[in-house]
Amino acid sequence: MTEQRRVAVWRDGAAVAVPAEQPVVTAFDQGLGRGDGVFESVAVVDEGTPHLDDHLARLDRSASLLALPSPGDAAWRQLVAAVLTDWPAGLEGVCRLFLTRGLGTGTPPTALALLAPVPADTLRQRTEGISVISLGLGIPAGFRADAPWLLGGAKTLSYAVNMAAQRYAHDRGADDVVLTSLEGQVLEGPTSTVVWAAAGTLHTPPVGTGILAGTTQARLFARAEADGWPTAVTAGTVEDLHGADAVWLLSGVRGAATVHTLDGVRRGDADLSRRVRELLAR
Ligand code: PLP
Numbered sequence: 001m002t003e004q005r006r007v008a009v010w011r012d013g014a015a016v017a018v019p020a021e022q023p024v025v026t027a028f029d030q031g032l033g034r035g036d037g038v039f040e041s042v043a044v045v046d047e048g049t050p051h052l053d054d055h056l057a058r059l060d061r062s063a064s065l066l067a068l069p070s071p072g073d074a075a076w077r078q079l080v081a082a083v084l085t086d087w088p089a090g091l092e093g094v095c096r097l098f099l100t101r102g103l104g105t106g107t108p109p110t111a112l113a114l115l116a117p118v119p120a121d122t123l124r125q126r127t128e129g130i131s132v133i134s135l136g137l138g139i140p141a142g143f144r145a146d147a148p149w150l151l152g153g154a155k156t157l158s159y160a161v162n163m164a165a166q167r168y169a170h171d172r173g174a175d176d177v178v179l180t181s182l183e184g185q186v187l188e189g190p191t192s193t194v195v196w197a198a199a200g201t202l203h204t205p206p207v208g209t210g211i212l213a214g215t216t217q218a219r220l221f222a223r224a225e226a227d228g229w230p231t232a233v234t235a236g237t238v239e240d241l242h243g244a245d246a247v248w249l250l251s252g253v254r255g256a257a258t259v260h261t262l263d264g265v266r267r268g269d270a271d272l273s274r275r276v277r278e279l280l281a282r
Contacts, residue, residue: 004091008082010071010111015078017085025110031100035158037110038062041191042080043252044093044115049080051252054215055097058155063099065154070099071111079113092118094253100157122254129269130175130249131261132189134238135165141181141235144210152210162190176249176257178238181209186236192249192257193217196241197272203234203244216250216280223279238263245270255280 005020018024031037040055049055056073063070070076076097083095093115100110144152165177178194179187186194186205193214195204202224207213221231234240241247246269247259258273260266 004088004117006083006085006087006113006115008079008113010075010079015075015082015113017082024112025100026103028103029100029110030102030104031098031110031157034101035156035160036066037098037100037157038066038068038155039099039157040097040155041251041253042095042097043118044084044087044095047084047087047089049084049095051215051219052077052080054218055252058213058215059097059099062154062156065148065151066101066156068099068101069109071109075111076113079111083113083115087115092123094118098157118253125175125257126255129258129260129273131173132176132178132247132249132259133169133172133174133263134178134180134186134241135168136182136184137179137187138182139210141183141185141187141209145208147210150210153207153212155212159190165190174261178241178249178262180238184237185209186238186241187211188214189249189251192251192254194241195220195248195250195256195276196236196244197246197270198240198244201230201232203232203236203240206233206235209235214250216252216255220250220256220276220280223282227279229275229279242267246272246276248273248276 007020008015008017009024040059042049042055096114098112102108102110144150169177177190188211204217248256250256256276258269
């Protein structure tokens with residue numbers, strides 16, 4: 001597996017491929033010590049990154065929200081090309097782009113790309129669906145809109161809470177999580193966007209709640225609209241998810257994972273998952 005892991009780092013204005021086990025940041029990097037940085041996870045299929053543009057646009061937005069200088073799209077494309085060199089045909093991968101504050105404000109940021117095969121569990125969840133529990137985030141739904149220091153909408157490296165929520169779910173036999181606001185509004189998954197189908201419409205929560213704007217959800221909604229399937233931004237509750245015809249957690253690498261169990265209750269998908277997958281595959 002080691003040879004199927006790639007790393008490239010931005011050094012002196014060029015993308016440099018380095019052996020995967022070689023250190024690329026110093027112990028003083030602010031990304032390591034404080035999680036002060038942003039990232040993206042980009043799906044690699046057929047040896048390419050069909051949705052790289054969407055991820056670079058979001059990386060740029062995240063960097064602006066953290067007042068982080070970014071090396072720019074051309075640099076990111078070179079980094080991606082460097083890790084993709086000789087990537088085995090047909091192997092699905094996840095390419096992570098990291099941007100940190102480096103040694104601190106006024107020093108060059110750290111920018112690097114990693115590439116590794118998609119974990120088997122992710123592929124299994126894509127095909128078999130997932131069981132999910134709802135967990136509270138403890139923040140009022142409208143709070144982050146007026147609290148820029150909370151970095152709502154930015155994909156920051158500070159994912160310890162997101163990972164802890166998933167571990168909490170795993171310890172209880174579930175695969176993943178739907179996070180809710182203080183009032184019980186559905187927000188997002190720790191690494192995914194919540195989408196549900198109800199009354200002939202696809203729904204997703206408002207980004208004004210501080211959730212991340214999902215590139216997969218945006219693609220699905222644009223294609224659904226073009227296909228005559230109405231979409232809506234809806235402030236929903238866990239009860240709405242229980243009553244929905246189908247619920248999915250969407251993300252670029254895993255795709256649309258059908259929620260087959262929510263808080264211990266089995267639920268159907270009204271045969272809508274096939275249509276969602278077809279739309280995403282176009
Ligand atoms: N929400 C969060 C918190 C995420 O980490 C992710 C995954 O990156 C998503 C949503 C889904 O985003 P995308 O569809 O762009 O992968």
